[in-house]
Structures are given as structure tokens and as C-alpha cells.
Amino acid sequence: LLDDAGLIRPARGYEIVVTVDALVAGVHFFPDDPPASIARKALAVNLSDLAAKGAKPEGFVLSLVLPSGWTEDWLAAFATGLASIASESGCPLIGGDTVSTSGPLMLSITAFGSVPAGRMVPRSGARPGDLVLVSGTIGDGALGLKVHGPDKPGWVSHLGEAQRAFLADRYLHPLPRLALAVGLQGHASAAMDVSDGLVGDLGKLLKASGVGAEIDLDAIPLSEAARAAIMADPALAELAWTGGDDYEILCTASEMEYPSLVAAAQAAGIALTRIGHVTDASGVAVYREGGRARGFARGSFAHF
Amino acid sequence: LLDDAGLIRPARGYEIVVTVDALVAGVHFFPDDPPASIARKALAVNLSDLAAKGAKPEGFVLSLVLPSGWTEDWLAAFATGLASIASESGCPLIGGDTVSTSGPLMLSITAFGSVPAGRMVPRSGARPGDLVLVSGTIGDGALGLKVHGPDKPGWVSHLGEAQRAFLADRYLHPLPRLALAVGLQGHASAAMDVSDGLVGDLGKLLKASGVGAEIDLDAIPLSEAARAAIMADPALAELAWTGGDDYEILCTASEMEYPSLVAAAQAAGIALTRIGHVTDASGVAVYREGGRARGFARGSFAHF
Numbered sequence: 001l002l003d004d005a006g007l008i009r010p011a012r013g014y015e016i017v018v019t020v021d022a023l024v025a026g027v028h029f030f031p032d033d034p035p036a037s038i039a040r041k042a043l044a045v046n047l048s049d050l051a052a053k054g055a056k057p058e059g060f061v062l063s064l065v066l067p068s069g070w071t072e073d074w075l076a077a078f079a080t081g082l083a084s085i086a087s088e089s090g091c092p093l094i095g096g097d098t099v100s101t102s103g104p105l106m107l108s109i110t111a112f113g114s115v116p117a118g119r120m121v122p123r124s125g126a127r128p129g130d131l132v133l134v135s136g137t138i139g140d141g142a143l144g145l146k147v148h149g150p151d152k153p154g155w156v157s158h159l160g161e162a163q164r165a166f167l168a169d170r171y172l173h174p175l176p177r178l179a180l181a182v183g184l185q186g187h188a189s190a191a192m193d194v195s196d197g198l199v200g201d202l203g204k205l206l207k208a209s210g211v212g213a214e215i216d217l218d219a220i221p222l223s224e225a226a227r228a229a230i231m232a233d234p235a236l237a238e239l240a241w242t243g244g245d246d247y248e249i250l251c252t253a254s255e256m257e258y259p260s261l262v263a264a265a266q267a268a269g270i271a272l273t274r275i276g277h278v279t280d281a282s283g284v285a286v287y288r289e290g291g292r293a294r295g296f297a298r299g300s301f302a303h304f
Numbered sequence: 305l306l307d308d309a310g311l312i313r314p315a316r317g318y319e320i321v322v323t324v325d326a327l328v329a330g331v332h333f334f335p336d337d338p339p340a341s342i343a344r345k346a347l348a349v350n351l352s353d354l355a356a357k358g359a360k361p362e363g364f365v366l367s368l369v370l371p372s373g374w375t376e377d378w379l380a381a382f383a384t385g386l387a388s389i390a391s392e393s394g395c396p397l398i399g400g401d402t403v404s405t406s407g408p409l410m411l412s413i414t415a416f417g418s419v420p421a422g423r424m425v426p427r428s429g430a431r432p433g434d435l436v437l438v439s440g441t442i443g444d445g446a447l448g449l450k451v452h453g454p455d456k457p458g459w460v461s462h463l464g465e466a467q468r469a470f471l472a473d474r475y476l477h478p479l480p481r482l483a484l485a486v487g488l489q490g491h492a493s494a495a496m497d498v499s500d501g502l503v504g505d506l507g508k509l510l511k512a513s514g515v516g517a518e519i520d521l522d523a524i525p526l527s528e529a530a531r532a533a534i535m536a537d538p539a540l541a542e543l544a545w546t547g548g549d550d551y552e553i554l555c556t557a558s559e560m561e562y563p564s565l566v567a568a569a570q571a572a573g574i575a576l577t578r579i580g581h582v583t584d585a586s587g588v589a590v591y592r593e594g595g596r597a598r599g600f601a602r603g604s605f606a607h608f
Contacts, residue, residue, distance in 0.1 A: 003427045003512070004353045004496055008312075008320040016312040016320060020414065022367035022401045049308045063326035063367065063412035097326045103407010108367035110324065110414035123307045192308055208307070 006094030008058060014114040016058070019049035025067070025104040030149070035074050036081025037172045038107070043085050045195065046111035047176035048247040052193040054121040054185030055113025057091035057178065064098045065106040089178060115185060121251070125190040126209035128280040130252040133272050135177050135265065137223040138198050142243020143236065144171025158232035163225035170223075174247035180272075183264025184251060191251035197242040199296050201250055202285060209252075212281030217241060217289040221273040242296055252278055310398030312362060318418040320362070323353035329371070329408040334453070339378050340385025341476045342411070347389045349499065350415035351480035352551040356497040358425040358489030359417025361395035361482065368402045369410035393482060419489060425555070429494040430513035432584040434556040437576050439481050439569065441527040442502050446547020447540065448475025462536035467529035474527075478551035484576075487568025488555060495555035501546040503600050505554055506589060513556075516585030521545060521593040525577040546600055556582055 010016050023042050025031040043060060050057055062082075066075075086092055091111065126132075144167035147156055156164065177193075184191050190209055194201050198220065206213055220241060222230070230236045253261045258274075265272040279286075287294055314320050327346050329335040347364060354361055366386075370379075390396055395415065448471035451460055460468065481497075488495050494513055498505050502524065510517055524545060526534070534540045553576075557565045562578075569576040583590075591598055 003357075004323055005357045005359075005424065006322045007424055008322060009421070010314060010320070012316065016314070018310045018312060018363075018365055018399055018414075018416070019308055020365040020367055020399050020401050022369060022403045022412070024369060024403050024405045026406065027403060053307075053309045055309075059322075061322055061324040061414050063324055065326060065328060065410055065412075067407075095322055095324050097324050097412070099326045099328050099331060101328045101407055101410065102330065103371075103405055103410070106369055106405065106407070106410055108326070108369075108401070108412040110322075110365050112322070117313070120309065120311055 008112055010114050013117050015117050017053045017055040017113045017115055017120055019046050020110045021045045022108040024106045035078035039078045039081035040085045040173055042107045042109050044174045044176050046109045047089055048193040050113035051177045051181045052191045052249050054181050055115045057089050058112045058114050059092050059094040060109050060111040061095040063108040065101045067105050119185050121184050121188050121191045123190055123192050123205055123208040126211050126252040126278045128278050130189050130254050130278040131258050131274050132213055132276040133251050133274055135249040135270050135272050137221045138246055139226045139240025140167055140170035140223050141245025142239050143167045143226055143229050155229055155232040159228055163228055166225045171245055177249050179268035180249055180270050183261055187257040187261035188251040188253050194246040194248045194250050196244045199242045207283055210282050212279040212284040213276055214286045215276035217287050219275045312416055314418050317421050319421050321357045321359040321417045321419055321424055323350050324414045325349045326412040328410050339382035343382045343385035344389045346411045346413050348478045348480050350413045351393055352497040354417035355481045355485045356495045356553050358485050359419045361393050362416045362418050363396050363398040364413050364415040365399040367412040370404045371409050423489050425488050425492050425495040427496050427509055427512040430515050430556040430582045432582050434493050434558050434582040435562050435578050436517055436580040437555050437578055439553040439574050439576050441525045442550055443530045443544025444471055444474035444527050445549025446543050447471045447530055447533050459533055459537040463532055467532050470529045481553050483572035484553055484574050487565055491561040491565035492555040492557050498550040498552045498554050500548045503546045511587055514586050516583040516588040517580055518590045519580035521591050523579045
């Protein structure tokens with residue numbers, strides 16, 4: 001990077017969506033995770049935010065804070081991982097700053113995407129009667145963290161090798177749902193990505209929109225590996241619904257827009273599952289499991 | 305901030321200039337510096353980059369990495385300092401992420417400015433025959449760091465109280481030269497801000513432009529306090545020329561554009577001093593002091 005500054009050139013009639021996420025070693029990843037995985041995840045979590053806003057990636061800037069004891073090899077592997085996801089997602093590095101610290105490794109990425117003017121999908125657009133939808137499967141990230149981490153709980157031994165690998169990979173390498181962006185832009189009333197857990201993030205969306213929801217917990221899409229884990233330990237269902245690191249898209253759409261949105265998702269090869277509907281009970285999310293209402297110990301929602 | 309994402313809406317025919325700077329406690333500021341000063345400096349160093357590119361501030365995003373033991377009081381004072389510089393400079397906070405760390409306090413700011421399309425002032429535009437100019441005074445930041453820091457060298461005692469306060473303030477509270485941006489945009493051939501020391505930063509500008517320069521060290525503008533410090537210890541002249549944290553503008557302009565650029569600076573109340581000229585000796589900066597050539601132990605330039 002020859003200059004102090006990068007340039008973003010939005011096409012006429014487009015606006016720039018900006019998102020920022022910081023990741024700290026020991027909090028958001030393990031210090032000894034593969035450097036390429038750390039790099040991929042740092043950009044992916046930002047791309048996931050852009051996708052949820054209906055935006056097309058245009059570029060990003062990186063602040064890299066290196067701990068004492070970093071090596072050239074580590075940095076080379078990190079740069080390679082970053083270059084590969086940047087290239088796959090069409091989101092080039094346009095600026096950066098590297099400093100060193102006595103503390104842990106830290107990265108902050110600010111990513112830019114473009115949307116037609118006035119078309120960013122807000123968090124605040126959900127209306128009573130809208131359907132609540134979620135992409136992909138939920139809970140793999142939180143279960144994957146347990147599988148990948150140093151202290152493996154007992155249920156991990158009940159999973160097959162492929163199941164363990166699947167979950168760990170979902171934690172390490174989130175897949176931003178960029179292919180869903182244009183569909184969301186045209187048809188979703190509200191959207192955000194699921195980074196802090198479905199239950200907690202739905203609470204934020206409802207609060208921003210000033211509405212409530214009724215959610216059918218049995219409808220929440222689970223991977224085959226997550227089902228196996230929950231079979232081994234039924235208490236894991238709550239972890240799946242409330243845990244973080246899914247990077248799927250949570251959105252709402254009117255009954256009228258729903259078929260077009262699902263068609264757009266199908267064309268992009270992404271499953272979109274209906275899990276409930278929006279109500280006018282401002283701020284109150286009612287969750288039902290086997291027909292019975294239940295609450296959660298964490299998240300911003302109604303307790304029972 | 306209700307949403308995951310902020311929006312930048314450039315006016316028609318404008319592009320967005322992006323700059324990022326990270327600051328770490330113990331490296332770029334002292335952990336016990338006033339929180340409002342830390343906040344001001346973090347945004348100011350980014351605004352300084354925008355000014356050097358000829359850009360008008362449009363907004364910024366913040367990653368704030370808090371160490372264990374942070375307090376609500378600290379954060380409130382930090383937010384107040386940040387809000388005041390954001391308001392003064394017309395550069396609102398449009399997004400952010402806050403995480404915690406076991407390490408030191410860290411901040412990363414990505415700032416956005418707008419320029420008419422194709423008019424960002426590059427680092428690479430200096431041409432042989434151009435004049436080399438610098439705004440304000442040089443060396444106050446590096447001298448101010450010594451005055452402000454815990455281990456005060458002997459020469460500090462030779463300064464009056466007002467001189468010490470002036471230098472410490474220049475270190476703690478850099479003043480981004482935003483009022484110079486439009487003048488640079490119209491009349492400078494190359495520009496950057498002086499953050500890592502005049503000699504080193506000039507080396508970067510010359511390298512990016514593929515040119516050399518002859519610089520008259522005696523012409524480098526010094527504050528009255530810096531002169532007093534150098535009087536007490538003549539070795540400090542080199543610190544002034546090579547030390548960091550000035551956040552002044554280093555630029556080049558053709559002889560033809562020079563009068564208009566100086567007039568624009570005068571109208572903005574900012575001194576702009578001619579310190580040398582650009583040569584075709586690619587990458588070679590010749591420094592003269594009392595008419596004799598000399599080199600420096602640090603910086604990217606020719607040694608003698």
C-alpha cells in the first residue's frame with residue numbers, strides 16, 4: 001500500500017454500507033488457531049454483516065495488532081488466508097495499519113459494500129404479520145467451539161469424526177451468505193446476521209423494529225451433526241438456539257414478498273427456513289417447543 | 305447505534321477517501337493519559353490523513369478494545385472527548401465495535417472523507433522542479449513526548465512553564481490541518497501528513513513519486529519552544545527533524561501552483577513554509593545544514 005489512504009468509488013446511485021468488527025485472541029479465536037483461519041474469520045464476519053444489509057462487498061481496511069513474538073511465517077500464512085477470502089469474495093484490501101502490542105493478537109476490519117441508494121436492508125423494518133426466516137442451520141458455530149476448543153465435553157465423543165470436523169469447521173470458517181444479499185435487498189423487510197446467538201439477535205431485531213414475534217423452536221433448522229450432538233445431550237438444544245458464531249442471516253419478509261425471497265435464496269443455493277412470525281407485542285418474543293411456551297436464561301426477550 | 309452497519313452517501317461526482325490508524329496504550333499514548341485526550345488523538349491522527357489527501361471528513365467507525373479494569377467513568381470521559389472532536393470536525397461516529405482484552409487498551413479508527421472524483425491528492429505526484437513545503441512547525445510532537453513522558457531529560461528544566469505546556473499539548477492534542485484540504489486538492493502535486501518524522505516521511509513521498517529532493521534543514525519551521533529546547537541541547541535538532549507525532553502536512557507543488565497554495569493556506573490561517581525542491585535523483589534526498597550536506601541515522605534516505 002503506497003498511500004495513507006484508499007479510495008472507494010461507488011457507482012452512480014449507489015451508497016456505501018460500512019461495518020466494523022474487532023476480534024481478539026482468546027476471546028474470538030484461539031491464539032494457536034491456524035493464521036489463515038484467523039484471517040478468513042476476521043473478514044468473513046464483516047462480509048456476513050454486509051450480506052445481511054443486502055450489500056455487495058467493495059473493499060476493506062485492516063488494523064492488525066501483533067503480539068510480541070510474532071513471526072514472519074505466521075504473518076505470511078495470515079496474509080495468504082486473507083488474500084484468498086478477499087479474492088473469493090471480491091473484496092480487496094484497500095488500506096491498513098500494523099502496530100505491535102504487549103497484549104494478545106487483535107484485528108479490526110472495516111468493510112465496505114455498495115447498495116442502490118435507499119435500499120440498505122435495515123434492522124428496524126419488521127412489521128406485524130411478517131414471517132421470520134433464517135438461512136442455513138443454527139447452532140453449529142457454538143457446538144463447533146466446544147468441539148474445537150481445548151476442553152472437550154463428554155458429548156463430543158458420541159459424534160463421528162466427520163460430524164466433529166463439520167462442527168469445528170463451521171466455527172473456524174464461517175461462510176458469509178453473500179449470495180443472499182440481492183434477494184434480501186429486494187424482498188426482506190428487516191435483516192441482520194446471527195453472530196451472538198439466534199435468540200439474542202432476534203431480540204435486537206424486534207427491539208429495533210418495535211415489534212414482537214412467535215417462534216417455533218422445533219422449526220429452527222439444525223445440521224445433521226448438531227442433531228447428533230443434541231441426541232447425545234438434550235441440553236445442547238438451548239446452546240444451539242442461544243449460542244453465537246452462526247453467521248447465518250435472520251430476516252423478516254411480508255407474506256407477499258416471501259415466495260420471491262425464497263426463490264432468490266434457492267437460486268443462490270441457500271436454504272431459508274420459516275421459523276415464526278412477527279407480532280405487535282412490542283419487544284416480546286414468545287418461543288414454543290412442542291406447542292408449549294418457554295423462555296431462556298440468556299438473550300433479550302420475555303421470560304416465563 | 306441501532307444497526308450493524310453505517311451508511312456513507314457521497315454527493316454525486318464525489319469519491320470516498322478511507323484511512324485507518326490503530327493506537328495502542330504504551331506505544332502511541334500513555335495508559336494514564338486523560339481519556340478525552342486519547343479519544344481526541346485517535347480521531348485527530350485519522351483526520352490528519354484525510355486533510356493531507358484533500359478530503360472533507362464525512363464520518364468514522366471505531367473499534368475500542370478495553371483492558372480488564374476499565375471503568376464507566378473512564379469510558380464516559382472518553383466518549384465525551386470523542387464527541388467533541390467529532391462535532392468540531394464535522395465527522396460523526398457511524399459505527400463501532402467494543403470488545404475486551406487481557407492486554408492494553410487499543411483503538412482503531414477508520415475515517416471517511418469525500419473528494420471530487422479523481423482529485424485525491426496522491427503521495428506519488430511529486431515532479432522534479434516542484435517545491436517542497438511543510439505546514440506549521442516541526443518537531444513539537446517528538447519534543448512534547450519527552451516533556452510529557454515520565455522520564456524527563458535534563459533539557460526540560462531549561463524551558464519555561466508555558467514552553468513545556470505548549471510542547472506537551474502538541475504531543476497530546478494534534479491539530480489536524482483540515483482547513484488546508486481544499487487548497488491541497490487544487491494546488492498540491494503530492495501530499496501526506498508528517499506522522500513518523502519529517503525525514504522518514506519525506507523519504508516515503510519521494511519513493512512513491514520516484515523522485516529525489518534537496519532540503520534546507522535551516523528552513524524547517526520550528527516553534528519558539530522547540531528553538532528554546534534546541535538552544536538548551538543542540539542534539540535535539542535531529543530529534544525535531546526525524547521524530548514523529550507532528551501531524552503537519554508535507555506537500556509538493558509546482559512553481560506555478562505555489563502562490564495559489566500559499567494563498568489558500570494563508571486564508572485558512574495556516575503557515576506553509578518552503579523547505580526545498582524536488583530533483584530527478586530518484587530516491588535520493590540531500591539535506592543541507594549551514595550549506596553542508598548531512599545524513600541521518602534514521603529514515604529512508606541517502607546517507608553520507
